[in-house]
Amino acid sequence: MMSRPPLASALERMREDCTDCGACLTNCAFLSQHGTPGTIAARFDFTSPQGRQIAYQCSLCGLCAAVCPEKLDPGALFLDIRRRHVEDGDFESKPYRSILRYESLGGSALFTQYVVPPGCDTVLFPGCTLPGTRPAVTLELYRQLRRIVPSLGIVLACCGKPSHDLGRTAHFQAAFGTIRDRLVEHGVRTVLTACPNCTTIFSQYGQGLTVQTVYQPLHLHGLAKGVAAGASRAVSIHDPCPGRDDVRTQAAVRGIVTGLGHTLVELRHSRRLTMCCGEGGTVGCAAPELSDQWADRRRREADARVLVTCCAGCAGRLNRVTPTVHVLDLLFRPLVAFHRNLPVARAPFTYVNRLLLKRRIKGERLNNA
Ligand code: SF4
Ligand code: SF4
Structure with missing residues (x-):
């Protein structure tokens, strides 16, 4: 992970450099309730666990940085505050129990699968939500991409974005580091991602791997x-x-x-x-x-x-x-995509779908071996 300035300097910079112009505030549901990032940095006590809670109301979406004329990045500051909160042992996991369970199961042996056939240097990494909600679409995506990249492998796993965003840095680094090391050790060089969160994680932390979304080859090959x-x-x-x-x-x-x-x-x-x-x-x-x-x-x-x-x-x-x-x-599934009752699974069926998809991919590889 890149080194970052201490939280105190980041807060000071926000207090000093934010001009309260309001460009970010008018675009942001969170800031419009609490004031500009400069005001928040001045008003809240970020040395106290209670003061830091406000950082969990930021979506970390980056829109503020995209519009800020001073090139400030309030979302990065709020993520830093979360990280400090966790480092100090003040993180309260109760509100995040379901998302952390989702992540934990996604990274467990039960749900993960690495299919890296001989000669494979590229894998599809579809993430968690697409396979859970749309297993048939995910399988079709894999099949179509294999027409473009015949030796394409596939990895079913969770990239760890929830822990990353919650500031659970040590946990995230251990979990994602395992995925990255395993791919590199297997000779994988390129990861095709379907989820923008996975894309961000692989782009930022996937040293040794090239990342591309699946949408580029799908479009390029005129599907x-x-x-x-x-x-x-x-x-x-x-x-x-x-x-x-x-x-x-x-x-x-x-x-x-x-x-x-x-x-x-x-x-x-x-x-x-x-x-x-x-x-x-x-x-x-x-x-x-x-x-x-x-x-x-x-x-x-x-x-x-x-x-x-x-x-x-x-x-x-x-x-x-x-x-x-x-x-x-x-x-x-173009003929039904616009139907209001298009089958899109919800939890707990998403978990069942991921297990069934894992089994189908395994069978498909054996049949095509
Ligand atoms: S856009 Fe930048 S300078 Fe303007 S209020 Fe937001 S953080 Fe401050
Ligand atoms: S990153 Fe946070 S502060 Fe910035 S626009 Fe998104 S929600 Fe608002």
């Missing part, structure tokens, strides 16, 4: 062409906030959608200026009302158009308030 996509629709893209700087994936997702014959209507908050769906930074566990506010902001921008996203987590969160589909649904 959208020839798909019977049904009636053309006017849709808007919800770019996931971890991928706000990933211009290649943003272009690929748009290319897939227009390649299927749909028309794009860009949202005011899109690409680099995209907003959180409400799931970011595990904020839904600490402040569900803020999660609702973010989702409602998105709903209002969507203005009744269907949202398309490349994040299964965003799709699940936003679909609770406005029709939202995953771009892989459009690609691999």
Whole structure:
């Protein structure tokens, strides 16, 4: 992990350099309740466990940094505060029990699977939510990518983003380090990710590995062409906030959608200026009302158009308030993707789906060996 300045200097810099211009505040559900980052840095006592609790209301979405004329990064500061909180032994895990259990099971022997065939230097890493909610789509993704990369392997595991975002640095480093080392030891050089959170984690911490999202090869190889996509629709893209700087994936997702014959209507908050769906930074566990506010902001921008996203987590969160589909649904089950009752599993069935998918992948590899 890159070294960072001590928390006290980061807070001082925020107090001194934030001009209270409000550019971030008007875009952020969290800051609009508490004031500018400069005000928060001055008002709260970050030496006390109670004062630090406010950091758990930040979605770590990065929109503030994208709009700040002073090039400040309040989200990074709030993540630093979380890390200090954990280092000091003050972290209270109770509100995060379900997400930590989700992560822990995702990294357990029961749910993980490494399929790295001989000669394989590239693996698909679909993450947790896509295989859990859309196992058939995940399997089809693997099959289609193997037509492009015949020796493609697949790894079912959790990248550890929840612990990363909660500031549980030691835990995250141990868990993700195991994945990274195992891939490198097996001769893997490239990881194809389907989840923007996994993409961020591999990009930041996956030394020795090249990371690319699956949407780029899918678009490049023209998979959208020839798909019977049904009636053309006017849709808007919800770019996931971890991928706000990933211009290649943003272009690929748009290319897939227009390649299927749909028309794009860009949202005011899109690409680099995209907003959180409400799931970011595990904020839904600490402040569900803020999660609702973010989702409602998105709903209002969507203005009744269907949202398309490349994040299964965003799709699940936003679909609770406005029709939202995953771009892989459009690609691999286009005739039903827009149906309101499209089968998308929820917990606890997501866990069952992941176990069944693990078994199917194992069988498929044996049959094709
Ligand atoms: S945009 Fe930057 S300078 Fe303006 S209030 Fe936010 S953090 Fe402060
Ligand atoms: S990272 Fe997102 S939620 Fe956190 S302060 Fe910045 S804009 Fe607000």
